[in-house]
Amino acid sequence: MKITYRIFLAALFLAAPAVCLAQDAREIMIKVDDATNHSYSSSARRVKFSTCRYNVAGGKLSCAEKPRIVIFESFGKSRRPPGRRDNDNKSLDVIIQPVSDKNTAMLSWGYAEDDKATDFWIYLPVLSKVKRIVSVADSGESGSVFGSEVTAEDAEVKKLRDYTYKLLGEETYRGRAVWKIESIPTPNRSKRSFYGRIVSYIDKERFIVLKQDLYDRSGRHHKQFTVLDVTRVGKAWLATNAAMNNLTKRRITTWEQSDIVLNVDIDEEFLSQRSLTDFAYRERQMQQYRKYLNQAKGGTPQAPAKP
Template sequence: MAAPTASLAQDAREIMIKVDDATNHSYSSSVRLVKFSTCRYSISGGKLSCAEKPRVVIFESFSKSHRPPGRRDNDNKGLDVIIQPISDKNTAMLSWGYAEDDKATDFWVYLPVLSKVRRIVSVADSGESGAVFGSEVSAEDADVKKVRDYTYEMLGEDTHRGRPVWKIELTPTASRSKRSYYGRIVSYVDKERFIVLKEDLYDRTGRHYKQYSVLEVEQFGEVWMATKAVMNNLTKRRITHWEHSDVVLNVDIDDEFLSQRSLTDFAYRERHMQLYRKYLTQEKVGTQQAAAKP
């Protein structure tokens, strides 16, 4: 029995390597317009509905990555800046991820009300890492998963929203467990496109804590990407719908822009943001022109 079991584990890991390639290595940078809509919900007649007015946050997202020589993983940097609502405008989050072994991603948030930059602390002994802009997406959820940080087990095959998928269980390694709120993750991987369409996220006690589910997928050149999804916090009964309304890939983004200077130097940040926004406008115009062709 040992040989088939080992083979299944290896197959599961090879599949997740392809997921990593499709998700993290198929483009070098991106500019996106993102909307989060978050609410506390109730369930009646098997249907989920908001029990309060959703909190809607719209932000611009800029990211860039590169693979250091001799490394499997990328160094990556990202900057997210809220543009709506007005009360939260200019709140910004900066992230730096590293290809180095066992080096945790750094997150910083600028809060304009306090005129201060705060660092988001990773998981220590208990609580989940900080929420992204008040949503049910945590800093850990937003972080890039590294293949080496997990062991893998093939649980079988299934379908999600009509798509055939593999069910693969991810268990954090001892090193990753120190920085993770999750005890295990069950991923549903699209067999054709090698992107994750659903995740069941369990906390360290084994409780089914969250569920991530993709609603829409779009293709940008050769890249498949989720453009609408939900993160459901099953214990708090809070849900975040998110969507990328505009996306453009492989933009020339200045490294200095993705630094702490952009958190507090508004004039500097806005100059660069105006430049990168033009890529979104150009992409939208090009798409509309293409759609107009017979």
């Protein structure tokens, strides 16, 4: 009887660290969610995507073709419904360059509701048609954003409850102390996710993601997301220069946010399907919001800090 009791106590002692690590991982991700999704309520940005196939020689990556450059303006707004942890969020992205793609626009609506997937629509001016973007769990190519290596799934705001978390350890990444955390999609999330596992490197001081290794559902290392520059805008730390490397296709998209303004007064109707098809209305509204962007042109309130 005493032996059995001792074995039981030993089992509890050995299990305690694992439980503690799991709890710590979730608590860390809650702080990441606060820093990323709850530190401001709206934003206006100019963003440049540069996408190319690449070669690797001597440990260095270089484009094997002329990069495809896309510049777009992005407007977003979020709010937390009463009693909810997650936000409802809406965003509209409109291409301004190149001329051949100008006025192509993408609208997204994310929901705080349980198990409700983000809605994406894209307006193609050549066809004068709105198409719905569907992120398919079995295809990493579905829902590409403006022809980049960023997919609709990559772009959507993640919900904490859609994943389970495990602390894999602590280390230094590019001179920053980080936690290494594994995120596994829940069964419901897995039904609409291409990824089976994500390993994130979390800045201990700023609670932002500095790198992610994204694995498909077969366990293959499919993509790597890397933050290249971080800027403080008001109270928020933002990734202003980053890259998404498709390791399978050997294609990479880097993006740069040159102008950012937070907590802009954005009309709710502007972030609706009306802005996809009513060009005159959209331009009137965008001219108003561009005033904020023009004020920020040439830099953000504080200089970039290397991650």
